[in-house]
Amino acid sequence: QVQLVQSGAEVKKPGASVKVSCKASGYTFTAYFMHWLRRAPGQGLEWMGWINPNSGATKYAQKFQGRVTMTRDTSISTAYVELSSLGFDDTAVYYCARGTTISPYDAFDIWGQGTMVTVSS
């Protein structure tokens, strides 16, 4: 079946970087945009950006511009998000979510299980 499986929880110190992976299965990885979102404790869902797995093109939310990098490895159908210069307010559950085949930003129909990233000194 179609699913996205994310890497495990991470604990990082302030100023460090974190890289989360998202392995896709059950569909053609390169045919759908992949998005990354997060939900911090007590906060709402926040869209971070997308990557086109076919071309590698990316678009980031302005808030994360300069601090986030989204990549992919088509040989293993896996997308990655790396966030640098972590602060305490980056503590959140990070999700990958499948977009559509045509529009860069539409609806997200398949979600990963989430990866908890904790920033702690």
Add this chain to the structure above:
Amino acid sequence: QSALTQPPSASGSPGQSVTISCTGTSRDVGGYNYVSWYQHHPGRAPKLLISEVSRRPSGVPDRFSGSKSGNTASLTVSGLQAEDEADYYCSSYAGSDRGVFGGGTKLTVL
């Protein structure tokens, strides 16, 4: 982009209907028909309820419906059930290949 505006909470008794609003601007909700809605139970992955303002994916009960008027989109949950108690989020395309989410609405089934 500024977050879309949702009421922080909503409630209803079993069997009743509840409508959650999502207000944006002409640069997002009002300018495009790419409004979607998600249900999020804590500890689980969010679930797509509505895409493109009013399109319901297969498997989503027809108790969930979406609409839009001007800069405000709405999600209506009819025939409330206990399992509907969750957080609900709207999202919209906001131009330049970017999007934005609402702050979320906590739905309580009384």
